[in-house]
Amino acid sequence: MGYVGDIGESVVTDIPFERVSTTMCPDQRGIPIEMMEDAMTKRKQINLELTHPNAAGIDIGSASHFVAVPADRDDEPVREFKSFTVNLNGLADWLEACEIDTVAMESTGVYWIPLYELLESRGLTVYLVNARHVKNVSGRKSDELDCQWLQQLMTFGLLSGAFRPKDEICALRAISRQRDMLIRYQARHVQHMQKALAQMNVQLANVISDIVGETGQKIVRAIIDGERDGHILANLKSNRIRASKDEIEQSLVGNWREEHLFALKQAMLLYDAYSERLNECDRQLETMLAALQVHKVEIRQKKRRSNVKNSPKFDLRAHLIGMCGVDLTQIGGIEVTTAMKVLSEVGADMSRFKSAKQFASWLGLCPGTKISGGKMLSGASKRTANRAAQALRMAAVSLKSSQSALGAYYRRLCGRLDKAKAITATAHKLARLIYAMLTKGTEYVDKGQDYYEERYRQRVLHHLTVRAQKLGFNLTPAPKTV
Structure with a gap:
């Protein structure tokens, strides 16, 4: 004791x-x-108020969905519905009979999409929530309990819905993602071609940077058609190739084995098949973007030429300007494909984001706030698979050698931060610029690297002057030396 x-x-x-x-x-x-x-x-007691008394919770599954409604709405407040369309219609009918107006569901794979679209078409307010934010107490994991837990959280207004753009933007996003997937699949067959050539010791990839470029395709297709003379193959080179004809001819001396030639032919056929599918995607994108033209803006010629690989075959920049009213490609590092990825993921309407800070937070490009005991434990940004954020990070990396103000900003950050943080901070700045252009309708004017460096110098001098005055000193410029 x-x-x-x-x-x-x-x-x-x-x-x-x-x-x-x-x-x-x-x-x-x-x-x-x-x-x-x-x-x-x-003083610390939290009073929970009923904000959504007519809320339901749905636990999404691949084969069936579990639905929970308030206990006073039905004798069986928790029901299971199969994922067939007829059962989903029955689910929606039951929710309407129970006078439900708000529904919360987890974003489980792609299984939530049919039910989400059906409930929205019925006039219900659907909250798509992150599964990480609604984790239940340990030891209470089952489908029935999960849907009841979602229903309770939604009743007290403790859930926030994920951002989902309008239907036409969702359709544009689906085609854009399909196109990106086809490009990745096509790139794998380019690797197969490189492997087949390397196995025959045909070192074409060492003298030509892109074997599926203009010169590379001419040479590879000639090899598939049976040409083995290195001199004839070397004469197919374009004037833009830096390597000489002799170097190309020497690289084309190899061991022409039939099994590797067969693999090379198969890879080229598959590459061509994906090229045809990409052309179909481009035509579909052009049609969808033409339907989204709401601004009549004069298209100005870009000051810098940009030949982006795998860009669509139509005038994508003009369509994007007509869609949002501003030219996002005027921002340093933002190419036409980057602007397409951002607009296809978010759209041109920024009304869902109250400020640039909220937009950057949704992208996952702002610092985290992990605080405990009054101390900042971590400021790392959250992990996310946001495609728009990935595109902005790639755009930030491309500013490494840019002579623009953003390029100078990125290089200065790299000098005092590690590269990953510098990339995220620069991507955050790009996101704020895009938000400002889309909300205010103003054009971006790049004032150049020298302007940024001079502004930085003036800020440093101002801080040094203030610090010197606090310490009882005055700053005087050094005499100029002739």
Whole structure:
């Protein structure tokens, strides 16, 4: 049994711990601790209010969905519905019969999409929530309990819905993602061609940077057609190739084995097949973008030429300007394909984001706030698979050798931060510029690297002057030397 006593006077009382009352231990102001604890409890107490009394929760699955409604709406408040369309219609009918107006569901794979679209078409407000934000208490994991947990959280307004653009932007996003997927698949067959050539010791990739470029395709297709003379193959080179004809001819001396030639032919056929599918995607994108033209803006010629690989075959820049009213490619590092990725993921309407800070937070490009005990534990940005954020990070990397103000900004950050942080910070700046252009309709004007460096110099001088004055000194410029 433990006892309490005054440590300073080494006096031990005979009162055991079990009998000590908090009223017997007042603080220095003479206020009993029991009264202080009651006051703190009342001050910290959170009153949960019913914000969505007609809310339902749905646990999404591949084969079936579990739905929970308030207990007073049905004798069986938790039901299971299969994922067939007829069952989804029955689910929506049951929710309408229970007078449900708000639904919360987790974003599980792609299984939520049909039900989400159906419930929205019925006029229900659907909240698509992140599964990480609604994790239940340990030991309470089941489909029935998950849907009830979602329903309770939604009832008290503790859930926030994920951003989902308008239907026409969702359709544009789907085709854009399909096109990106085809490009990745096509790139794999380029690697197969490189492998087949390397196995025959045909070192074409060492003298030509792109074997599926103009010169590379001419040579590879001639090899597939049966040409083996290196001199004839070397004459197919374009004037833009830096390597000489002799170097190309030497690289084309190899061991022409039939099995590797067969693999080379197969890879080229598959490459061509994906090229045809990409052309179909380009035509579909052009049609969809033409339907989204809401601004009539004069298209100005770009000051810098940009030949982006794998860009669509139509005038994508003009279509994007007509869609959002501004030219995002005027921002340093933002090529037409980058602008397409951002606009296809978000759209031109920024009304869902109240500020540039919220837009950057949704992209996952702002610092985190992990605080405990009054101390900042971590400021790392959250991990996200946001495609728009990935595109902006790639745009930030491309500013490494840019002579623009953004290029100078990125290089200065790289000088005092590690590269990953510098990339994220620069991508954050690009996101804020895009938000400002889309919300205000203003054009971006790049004032150049020298302007940025001079502004940075003036800021440094101002801070040094203020610091010197606080220390009782004055800054005087050094005399100019002739």
